[in-house]
Amino acid sequence: MIRIIPLLATTTLAFVSCERRSDIEIANEENILIVGNSNEPKGLDPHLVSGVLESNIIRALFEGLVVDHPSKDSDSVDGVAFKDQIEHSEDFTEWTFYLNPEAKWSDGVTVTAHDFVFSYKRLLSPDPNWPAKYAEMLYFLKNGEAYHRSKLGHILCGNDPNFPLVWETLKEANFEGDSKIKPQKFKNKKFSELNEQELKKFSPYLTGEDTPDFDELNSKGSDLEALSTANKKVLFNSIGLDKLNRKQLLHLKDNLSLIKWSDNITTEVKQLVIARILSHHDSGKPKLWDKAQVGVSAINDSTLRLKLRGPTPYLLEVAKHYTWYPVPKHIILKHGEINTAYSSPWTKPENIISNGPFKLKSWRTNHLLEVERNPHYWDAEEVKLDGIRYLPIRNYYTETRMFGDEQLHLTYTVPSELIPLAKEKYAAELRQESYIGTRYLRVNTLNSPFDNPKVRRAFALAIDQKSICEKILQGGQEPASGIVPPFGDYKPPGLIKFDPEKAKALLQESGYASTSSFPDIDLLTTNSDSGLREAEALQAMWQKHLGIKVRIQQREWSTYLQNQYDFNYDIAVAGWIGDYLDPTTFLELWVTDGGNNNTAWSSKTFEDLLRKAEKTSDITTRMSILSEAEETMMNDIPVLPIYWYTTNYLIRPEVKNWNPLLLNNHPFKFIEIDKN
Amino acid sequence: MLRIILSRLLQTLVVVFLLVTFTFFAIRMMPGNPFADVKALTEENKAAMERLYGLDKPLHIQYANYWKNVLLEGDFGDSFSMKGRKVSTLISESFPISLKLGLFSLILAMSLGIPLGIIAALFHNKWQDYTAMIIAMAGICIVTFVLGPIFQLSFAKPLSWLNVAGWSRPSDVILPAITLCFGVAAYLARLTRGGMLDVLSQDYIRSAKAKGVSQLNIITKHALRPALVPAVTFLGPAFAAIITGSFVVESIFLIPGMGQYFVLGIQNQDYTLVLGLVLFYGILMGIANLMSDLALIFMDPKLRNS
16 A cells, blocks of 8 residues: 555656647647537538538538638638639529539549539438438429429429429429328317317318218228228328328329319329329339439539529528538448448548548547548648647536647637636637527417417517627627528518517517416526526516516427427527528528427418529529518517527637638638747 | 355346346436437438337337347447447447546545545544544535536646646546545545544454554554455445546546446437446446455455355
């Protein structure tokens, strides 16, 4: 026992005489940038990730058609394609990209237009086992959505120029199916007991005498012979022509009225549609890539042509997103098939090949991910850094301390409690910049009291947004007047602001006699400290200005998410960061049954405006249509905006060319460590 | 002796089996969804993920498959959240780090706690005793997430050769080890004191004193071994707990140890990771207890027959 003490003493002394230079001094000499990246990346496959921290790494490893401009939002520079050679049709629906023949993968193989075609085909894969979450980023491509969602009517009939009926008319028929009338949603209910709102859902599909029996549907749904006609109508229309199985299609052939068509469709056409879909089933459901004619093609090795679903003047903004990056066809096919998703073997450190300014050097789980210079990168001479080290620092206090101790060049964030300290001690290193995102409250409009828009509006106007920004967050955030943050040419309608008098008046009007008759409401938030403080502020504001006390419900992350997906909440704090610089990245979330909607709010007017904007090529007109769409939405107010995001972080003075960018996606090829 | 070892091992196996079974079913009852993400999952995506990880099979088949993989192939499965990483790799990479930190901590704790306890016992009810016990109490009460940052700011910041956090230099082990050792040292001090007091009041010690044996020899040759029995009993499980990593210390000092995975596994609802950790920890605990018992038998002849 006693002998251990001298042993400890000598080992300690040995440490003392070790490395005295700080991590930063060593890294600066080696020209390596050390960044805090908040957590361990879930993967490096650009088609299978969805997080910001993963995109920080993917941006260094891969490169798309164009690259973010280092200092100007809404602008771009050469990527794999030559920016100044890009051509587009006058209505912005057809684009041609000429690729740099010097663009190479990190194994020396040339990047070709075929890699892009392969990549888009991969991301859009309709394979039911392909778990890509961001495939919709490629819906800008003509027929992209149809291919991804196996819209058989569209692909087999709509794309055929010789089909006796144009798709514009044919698509009135119920190809998509209607999830609102899914039998499972009406378990244990009787049709005769449904209220007016529920009955309306069925009216497009049933005639007067039809009386579906939900019990029978839910128990015997697959036995077509046993079901009544009314039941079959509900079943078939909930599924839709695109997804009926073979047995159902055969049955439909002899009973055309089981599906809702439209008046302009003749019996012959109906039979033709069914025949085509049936033959697809009969021939073993072959891959539909060619029939789908998705709007991406390689004219030759270095020319890529894109055909879009509508005028898209902002395409280059979209193309900066990592879902539009190429992936190496030759490497992916070497380690699996086009859709091998399970642990993406091609992304293992010993396999991965990429085309960006850096390539993967090492990846120690939960410890360090390191990238190094890619000598085959077409612009390698311009790249100043020799490598980047990403540290998965989950504890943001530790991250700030590490910055102060010269272990990092750049932090991921600064926790709001430390911002006053940072302003004092690290005034020169602290950056507080606008970040394109909105913090808002998602409202479940299915349940009272939030089914009443006046109540929703009252809650929105009772939020003292400025106080939250200035007293609680202190990160330079701005009160949000709507769901889309202001940027570039977009003019937000600006309908929401703090107005406690109006809030009180609205609550009165909404018919709740007194605040004691108000139902109990739970405010759902995450289990973080800052989330709690924010929630407490909201709770206090609603108490003060409306006299209503909500209960705060903190849940850990995955439960917090799942509760919203399951509509198991009243009102929840939420946020959204834009994927590209266009209002649609915020507005498209709110379409009917959108995966990230979860408010049960739905508006045909709103969606029609979005579709109209999709067809408008004039930039100014388009922006005002989108502004109108946002106004329509904020009149109904299914979400309550709180503030627009900023990003707060610490950066050492020797890091150059790290400029404020709304999307915060700084291109690493331009970053330099200035040793002077 | 052999009988003891075998019976202990058998006990361990039974306990581990029960532990893993319980965890297997308990974790599936958690609300939420292992694949939930900010970007919504479509029904098809969710079904695809479940198929990929075998969650669409009936529960008893999943359970049987799990044991089959573990026992026949030593395969603890793939982690749900750390894509493409095998659970066994995650454990084998992070455990040595936690082990190193844990051993350092333990040695420090023993060097601090045991002498403190002995001194307290020898100067029973005098100021040395009270001081020692106050220090021990402080060690139990002041938690790691207070101590850690205090050390970071008081020592690491001003000293250029000591990093605030990370695991890239040999010196990175010092501060976290000191932070971790206080709690164990405090318990060791109290247990040693209690054990020592008990032994010192025994008849045979009085006889030794009467026979003229020196104070030093009384302590080292006659009293120490039996006095350390309570401490050693405690050390077994404490050892297992420390070497599997402390989540808090690893988070504060950015150490890529095993402790983080315990919490991350639950937060991410990573079934395979949690099960693998429980299995590993259970076996480790069993071995630690066995070692503890063997050490006791060696130290106190009275226990040899039981």
